[in-house]
Amino acid sequence: xxxxxxxxxxxxxxxxxxxxxxxxxxxxxxxxxxxxxxxxxxxxxxxxxxxxxxxxxxxxxxxxxxxxxxxxxxxxxxxxxxxxxxxxxxxxxxxxxxxxxxxxxxxxxxxxxxxxxxxxxxxxxxxxxxxxxxxxxxxxxxxxxxxxxxxxxxxxxxxxxxxxxxxxxxxxxxxxxxxxxxxxxxxxxxxxxxxxxxxxxxxxxxxxxxxxxxxxxxxxxxxxxxxxxxxxxxxxxxxxxxxxxxxxxxxxxxxxxxxxxxxxxxxxxxxxxxxxxxxxxxxxxxxxxxxxxxxxxxxxxxxxxxxxxxxxxxxxxxxxxxxxxxxxxxxxxxxxxxxxxxxxxxxxxxxxxxxxxxxxxxxxxxxxxxxxxxxxxxxxxxxxxxxxxxxxxxxxxxxxxxxxxxxxxxxxxxxxxxxxxxxxxxxxxxxxxxxxxxxxxxxxxxxxxxxxxxxxxxxxxxxxxxxxxxxxxxxxxxxxxxxxxxxxxxxxx
Amino acid sequence: xxxxxxxxxxxxxxxxxxxxxxxxxxxxxxxxxxxxxxxxxxxxxxxxxxxxxxxxxxxxxxxxxxxxxxxxxxxxxxxxxxxxxxxxxxxxxxxxxxxxxxxxxxxxxxxxxxxxxxxxxxxxxxxxxxxxxxxxxxxxxxxxxxxxxxxxxxxxxxxxxxxxxxxxxxxxxxxxxxxxxxxxxxxxxxxxxxxxxxxxxxxxxxxxxxxxxxxxxxxxxxxxxxxxxxxxxxxxxxxxxxxxxxxxxxxxxxxxxxxxxxxxxxxxxxxxxxxxxxxxxxxxxxxxxxxxxxxxxxxxxxxxxxxxxxxxxxxxxxxxxxxxxxxxxxxxxxxxxxxxxxxxxxxxxxxxxxxx
Numbered sequence: 021x022x023x024x025x026x027x028x029x030x031x032x033x034x035x036x037x038x039x040x041x042x043x044x045x046x047x048x049x050x051x052x053x054x055x056x057x058x059x060x061x062x063x064x065x066x067x068x069x070x071x072x073x074x075x076x077x078x079x080x081x082x083x084x085x086x087x088x089x090x091x092x093x094x095x096x097x098x099x100x101x102x103x104x105x106x107x108x109x110x111x112x113x114x115x116x117x118x119x120x121x122x123x124x125x126x127x128x129x130x131x132x133x134x135x136x137x138x139x140x141x142x143x144x145x146x147x148x149x150x151x152x153x154x155x156x157x158x159x160x161x162x163x164x165x166x167x168x169x170x171x172x173x174x175x176x177x178x179x180x181x182x183x184x185x186x187x188x189x190x191x192x193x194x195x196x197x198x199x200x201x202x203x204x205x206x207x208x209x210x211x212x213x214x215x216x217x218x219x220x221x222x223x224x225x226x227x228x229x230x231x232x233x234x235x236x237x238x239x240x241x242x243x244x245x246x247x248x249x250x251x252x253x254x255x256x257x258x259x260x261x262x263x264x265x266x267x268x269x270x271x272x273x274x275x276x277x278x279x280x281x282x283x284x285x286x287x288x289x290x291x292x293x294x295x296x297x298x299x300x301x302x303x304x305x306x307x308x309x310x311x312x313x314x315x316x317x318x319x320x321x322x323x324x325x326x327x328x329x330x331x332x333x334x335x336x337x338x339x340x341x342x343x344x345x346x347x348x349x350x351x352x353x354x355x356x357x358x359x360x361x362x363x364x365x366x367x368x369x370x371x372x373x374x375x376x377x378x379x380x381x382x383x384x385x386x387x388x389x390x391x392x393x394x395x396x397x398x399x400x401x402x403x404x405x406x407x408x409x410x411x412x413x414x415x416x417x418x419x420x421x422x423x424x425x426x427x428x429x430x431x432x433x434x435x436x437x438x439x440x441x442x443x444x445x446x447x448x449x450x451x452x453x454x455x456x457x458x459x460x461x462x463x464x465x466x467x468x469x470x471x472x473x474x475x476x477x478x479x480x481x482x483x484x485x486x487x488x489x490x491x492x493x494x495x496x497x498x499x500x501x502x503x504x505x506x507x508x509x510x511x512x513x
Numbered sequence: 514x515x516x517x518x519x520x521x522x523x524x525x526x527x528x529x530x531x532x533x534x535x536x537x538x539x540x541x542x543x544x545x546x547x548x549x550x551x552x553x554x555x556x557x558x559x560x561x562x563x564x565x566x567x568x569x570x571x572x573x574x575x576x577x578x579x580x581x582x583x584x585x586x587x588x589x590x591x592x593x594x595x596x597x598x599x600x601x602x603x604x605x606x607x608x609x610x611x612x613x614x615x616x617x618x619x620x621x622x623x624x625x626x627x628x629x630x631x632x633x634x635x636x637x638x639x640x641x642x643x644x645x646x647x648x649x650x651x652x653x654x655x656x657x658x659x660x661x662x663x664x665x666x667x668x669x670x671x672x673x674x675x676x677x678x679x680x681x682x683x684x685x686x687x688x689x690x691x692x693x694x695x696x697x698x699x700x701x702x703x704x705x706x707x708x709x710x711x712x713x714x715x716x717x718x719x720x721x722x723x724x725x726x727x728x729x730x731x732x733x734x735x736x737x738x739x740x741x742x743x744x745x746x747x748x749x750x751x752x753x754x755x756x757x758x759x760x761x762x763x764x765x766x767x768x769x770x771x772x773x774x775x776x777x778x779x780x781x782x783x784x785x786x787x788x789x790x791x792x793x794x795x796x797x798x799x800x801x802x803x804x805x806x807x808x809x810x811x812x813x814x815x816x817x818x819x820x821x822x823x824x825x826x827x828x829x830x831x832x833x834x835x836x837x838x839x840x841x842x843x844x845x846x847x848x849x850x851x852x853x854x855x856x857x858x859x860x861x862x863x864x865x866x867x868x869x
Contacts, residue, residue: 281715282566297712501702504700
């Protein structure tokens with residue numbers, strides 16, 4: 021079998037990107053496989069190609085709903101229509117329709133939350149699963165970024181589904197995380213592929229500034245200077261909104277992007293950015309995954325993220341086309357308070373746990389054990405969504421509230437310890453002497469191989485390389501619906 | 514300011530006879546008998562489901578704001594409008610009136626479905642028109658994708674792609690011209706559509722470009738959809754493509770199970786007393802059911818239950834008093850029983866009447 025031929029016939033690519041072929045061959049040979057491939061390297065091809073030519077169903081566990089939807093649509097675009105996403109976007113009737121016809125699908129994307137549902141597991145059990153793909157596999161480890169407790173049950177679920185072959189994919193995984201992945205997914209004898217995650221075309225810069233005010237000034241200055249398209253990461257939705265407005269007033273085609281914007285609008289923003297109608301996105305960490313934009317020229321962190329894994333993922337969205345790009349982090353000493361708040365904000369504190377138990381006990385008294393009636397219409401004030409979800413997860417089999425409080429508290433304590441450690445490592449990196457790239461790669465347990473010319477602010481970077489080259493386009497002009505409609509339909513007005 | 518203005522108007526209508534929660538459910542479009550009854554009784558039809566995504570926390574903030582401005586008074590869960598509030602409300606509505614055709618009750622969820630279909634077919638036709646078949650749909654709802662696929666398949670048997678594109682374009686243009694003629698701005702719809710290499714604008718972007726409140730933009734946008742659906746249904750021969758696109762978009766009747774059973778018996782020709790006996794329920798319970806039916810079903814006539822002259826009389830009273838306390842109303846028409854008054858109140862919701 022000629023893999024290149026299949027690649028061309030089904031995906032219209034002439035050649036594999038680094039790493040893809042090795043991973044695909046390993047999968048085709050029936051090995052459990054763990055692959056660490058850099059972002060933007062075409063990870064999904066590693067299961068899509070085997071899935072298309074092999075018998076049976078490919079089950080893909082993916083944590084991000086929007087990403088899932090994107091991949092479903094992309095597969096459909098390539099002519100594979102037997103593909104579906106099982107997630108909370110599906111209405112009850114749609115879900116039933118899919119489950120009744122589950123054997124018709126060749127690719128099934130599923131969120132880890134959905135795998136906790138017995139009806140869905142029952143349906144999946146009826147399938148012959150040829151490959152059990154765990155995307156963003158680092159979510160399984162407390163030491164990976166974006167740890168998701170629901171991932172912890174994937175090993176048991178794999179077993180329940182008859183121990184299908186596993187492919188675990190991730191873009192960042194240190195030894196500790198890889199070991200966790202293998203242990204949790206019960207990979208005993210498997211193949212491991214680790215490819216260099218370095219992105220030599222991205223210059224890494226950290227600018228230290230005195231306070232938030234100075235940062236603000238510098239940000240506005242930078243955005244005016246730099247050649248777009250660009251992304252700026254903020255730690256809060258409100259700031260993303262505020263700055264998007266500021267930049268619009270400066271005449272830039274900017275927009276904000278975060279989780280409070282509904283799905284339809286988010287897709288529109290992604291597409292506008294993709295087609296160059298927007299040149300700047302002011303985002304929270306909700307932005308990125310599934311945005312296949314190749315030519316992002318700069319990425320600015322207005323606030324540093326909470327760990328180096330997140331940082332690396334986020335700057336990795338720049339320069340997918342291999343051209344020169346720059347990542348700039350603006351740092352001031354008081355950022356540490358914002359970061360601390362980000363860390364603690366995801367986890368419920370003692371008071372919130374108490375409040376939750378009180379609420380839960382009331383509900384149980386009213387409704388009995390019936391699980392479906394417990395969910396409140398809206399997350400009660402005083403809780404974030406992440407906090408609430410976590411509490412709900414831990415209370416699934418709540419019958420002893422003391423036991424629950426104890427378990428929840430010890431979980432929170434452990435998470436806080438780990439997150440503080442990861443934050444310390446990020447802060448250490450910011451202040452460390454020596455080449456930033458080398459230090460970053462060292463953190464990911466990778467030696468630096470080649471000398472990079474525009475490397476980092478320590479090695480020296482000429483920032484003017486990244487300055488504006490084209491004249492800025494203005495916002496589009498007046499509205500004329502007849503003209504616009506004629507254009508859409510390619511008709512004469 | 515638009516949401517704030519609407520909240521003021523609702524507080525004004527309720528006259529302190531309902532809690533603020535009732536206003537929230539009304540604006541968020543909760544399809545419950547209680548909310549629908551409030552809508553009918555207090556003539557709040559134009560406001561129902563104006564802001565479907567409104568969060569409780571946002572609503573609470575708005576109340577706080579209105580209170581702080583001294584436009585309302587708040588006592589526990591009861592709000593009342595102040596004189597200042599009335600002025601603001603009037604001025605703001607002059608600047609940003611409720612758009613014509615908007616009917617959040619009648620098109621509950623239907624407008625959403627219609628928009629997903631419309632935006633998907635335009636995206637498909639736009640790509641076809643530019644000889645491009647593969648693209649990422651903006652519309653991700655599987656039901657919509659499935660429906661549109663079937664729709665296109667059926668139409669494909671009758672004409673070529675080019676003809677289909679042209680027909681759709683023509684229908685859309687003349688629909689929008691008619692909508693435009695009735696005072697709605699088609700730009701708000703057309704620029705939201707996505708096509709070949711042209712993603713639509715978000716509501717926020719439209720709001721910024723036109724310098725209008727985003728919630729108001731959303732309402733104007735939905736009013737265009739409502740206007741379009743009305744026109745399509747009125748002139749199906751003129752818009753055959755769109756007529757086939759909206760044909761199955763019907764509001765399911767949302768009745769409680771017991772009421773549905775009563776309705777079946779009513780349709781079978783039984784009267785209230787007979788149904789009560791048959792079902793071994795109290796006549797007053799059956800009366801409650803009839804009121805619920807009158808509220809929920811726009812095609813239900815109350816004529817068999819209340820004589821026309823009495824209906825007329827009760828309506829007159831309702832027009833002249835703002836209170837919705839049944840006892841008070843009965844004071845003005847002693848010959849009417851509570852059942853008749855409630856039925857007239859319920860049916861008022863459907864009769865075409867002035868917007869605000």
